Amino acid sequence: MEKPDNKTNENKTSLNFLEQIVENDIQSGKHGGKVLTRFPPEPNGYLHIGHAKSICLNFGLAKKYNGKTNLRFDDTNPTKESTEYVDAIREDVKWLGFQWQEPVWYASDYFDKLYEFAEYLIKKGKAFVCDMTAEEMSKGRGTPQIPGVESPWRNRSVEENLDLFKRMREGEFKDGEKVLRARIDMASPNMHMRDPVMYRIMHAHHHRTGNEWCIYPMYDWAHGQSDYIEGITHSICTLEFENHRPLYEWFLDNLDITENRPRQYEFARLNLTYTIMSKRKLLQLVDEKYVKGWNDPRMPTVSGLRRRGYTPASIRAFAEKVGVAKRENVIDVSLLEYCIKEDLNKNASRVMTVLNPVKLVIDNYPEGKTEQLPVKVNPEDPESCFKMVSFSRELYIEREDFMENPPKKFFRMAPGTEVRLKYAYVVRCDSVVKDYEGNITEIHCTYFPETKSGLPSDKKVKGTLHWVSISHSYEIEVRLYDRLFTEPEPENVSEDTDFKDFLNPDSLKVVTGYTEPVAIGLRPGKSLQFERLGYFVVDPDSNDEKMVYNRVVPLRDSWAKIEQKG
RNA sequence: UGACCGAUGGUGUAACGGUAGCACUACAGUUUUUGGAGCUGUCUGUCAAGGUUCGAAUCCUUGUCGGUCAACCA
Numbered sequence: 001m002e003k004p005d006n007k008t009n010e011n012k013t014s015l016n017f018l019e020q021i022v023e024n025d026i027q028s029g030k031h032g033g034k035v036l037t038r039f040p041p042e043p044n045g046y047l048h049i050g051h052a053k054s055i056c057l058n059f060g061l062a063k064k065y066n067g068k069t070n071l072r073f074d075d076t077n078p079t080k081e082s083t084e085y086v087d088a089i090r091e092d093v094k095w096l097g098f099q100w101q102e103p104v105w106y107a108s109d110y111f112d113k114l115y116e117f118a119e120y121l122i123k124k125g126k127a128f129v130c131d132m133t134a135e136e137m138s139k140g141r142g143t144p145q146i147p148g149v150e151s152p153w154r155n156r157s158v159e160e161n162l163d164l165f166k167r168m169r170e171g172e173f174k175d176g177e178k179v180l181r182a183r184i185d186m187a188s189p190n191m192h193m194r195d196p197v198m199y200r201i202m203h204a205h206h207h208r209t210g211n212e213w214c215i216y217p218m219y220d221w222a223h224g225q226s227d228y229i230e231g232i233t234h235s236i237c238t239l240e241f242e243n244h245r246p247l248y249e250w251f252l253d254n255l256d257i258t259e260n261r262p263r264q265y266e267f268a269r270l271n272l273t274y275t276i277m278s279k280r281k282l283l284q285l286v287d288e289k290y291v292k293g294w295n296d297p298r299m300p301t302v303s304g305l306r307r308r309g310y311t312p313a314s315i316r317a318f319a320e321k322v323g324v325a326k327r328e329n330v331i332d333v334s335l336l337e338y339c340i341k342e343d344l345n346k347n348a349s350r351v352m353t354v355l356n357p358v359k360l361v362i363d364n365y366p367e368g369k370t371e372q373l374p375v376k377v378n379p380e381d382p383e384s385c386f387k388m389v390s391f392s393r394e395l396y397i398e399r400e401d402f403m404e405n406p407p408k409k410f411f412r413m414a415p416g417t418e419v420r421l422k423y424a425y426v427v428r429c430d431s432v433v434k435d436y437e438g439n440i441t442e443i444h445c446t447y448f449p450e451t452k453s454g455l456p457s458d459k460k461v462k463g464t465l466h467w468v469s470i471s472h473s474y475e476i477e478v479r480l481y482d483r484l485f486t487e488p489e490p491e492n493v494s495e496d497t498d499f500k501d502f503l504n505p506d507s508l509k510v511v512t513g514y515t516e517p518v519a520i521g522l523r524p525g526k527s528l529q530f531e532r533l534g535y536f537v538v539d540p541d542s543n544d545e546k547m548v549y550n551r552v553v554p555l556r557d558s559w560a561k562i563e564q565k566g
Numbered sequence: 567u568g569a570c571c572g573a574u575g576g577u578g579u580a581a582c583g584g585u586a587g588c589a590c591u592a593c594a595g596u597u598u599u600u601g602g603a604g605c606u607g608u609c610u611g612u613c614a615a616g617g618u619u620c621g622a623a624u625c626c627u628u629g630u631c632g633g634u635c636a637a638c639c640a
Contacts, residue, residue, distance in 0.1 A: 020582090146568090243570055532602070
């Protein structure tokens, strides 16, 4: 099973651009050949599959080059953050299979150090306290084409700045009354360099530092310095921070940091068809009850995927396959589905479940007789063990597996045709019973004892159906999930449509299924293949009275394609 | 009409001046007691125009298209 680790030959397979950078750095002896990356979520929401890509990238890169990865919460905005999110994020990262370098870090751990750094910049004349309102500042910033105007407070003395900054910290001023700004260049073509705000006043309770602080650092000010403090070598973020890099560098430069400087690199974030990745919009789906929570199995969140039945290995494989580059991309969700099917095909036990039952009576099978048929739990696994499946005179089969007037390529049951009941016998359909409305209520057939599974038989049939013995079956609730949106790019359909216009009304259908006893009593998270239907996973809503299964992903259905083509 | 970044099949991603490859999707064949899975094969691609070179997806120039940036968010 274990793959040999001597990839030396295969190692020539191409490196992504970040791996190339790291290898160059190691070769040139930068950072003493060490690699330390970080995953820096803001605890203001749940992680989604896009974060999972970043996690796999950061942890994977470090692991590949014998480095480590820090988990650091970027908790610089107390009004939006909470420990609920901290806990959920930690759980998700662990579940994905990654170990951070202990302990968990928080940007708030560095508030003191950051304050000292800020004083250092003030003393150098590189930062100043500004009394402009947010509105004034916005007006004065200019546009990308038009330079901004300098703040009237820009040339305060070092002493005055130091004093004011101290009083900001001591709580002398109200929210919004003053900010600390870097003193860079109001005419810079890069908007981020136009004297950006470093600290704002917020009299707010912080989930870790409580009421100790009433000034909080901005992202740009906190992030690079946090990287430096932790000794991060490669600070990897998404493309939208590319324009921030000059500022990241400026802070390091002006703090006179010359040794062990972290460097920021940017890659393109993940986008997936038929879903959305914006935290804000996902929150909207939750708040407005389009889904049942952050972990709704239709959500692209890590917790949603987990409940949907995706395994950590399948998500890691996906992250590997999507690659890493700098161009905008939209990954076809079928790749994600491929990854989970590949995993579960190898690892999920098979079970027969009927979701849309119609009664099948075998007229020549003795009433009251039951046979125990031995069945391999997973035919894909050569070491698979066997289970017993009960067979009797009255069964359920899928309504879709019978047609009274079948088209040419229909290989399933029809009057007069023969099909195999999987693991059991070949049967021939003789007649149907209908109710007064014409709905089929019973199908009657004859079985051929000599065709018992395992015996040599000359009878060849084109179709094999799954079934359950009615008296031996259990009722379960089955939640059939489908994609959340009807459009591949719900946010990009046109200027005057909203992503919510394209919510799929059929993204969830709940049905009652009939299944084998082995599918009962399994713990949440356990996945099975319902033969010929798809992969399903036990939902946490299951209890002693009722099992609930979620459909992870259906099996490929070539008949559906034939049928569609007509 | 600023700065920064990007452009390779339907979708992603390689090729680092020397045969455009891989994966997903789609399609076809094969196999099959899952119309699953597997196996084999097929289709479709270097944004454009110039230049450098024996040779350009790759280097240079110009253009085109796309993304990001004007929160006291991250």
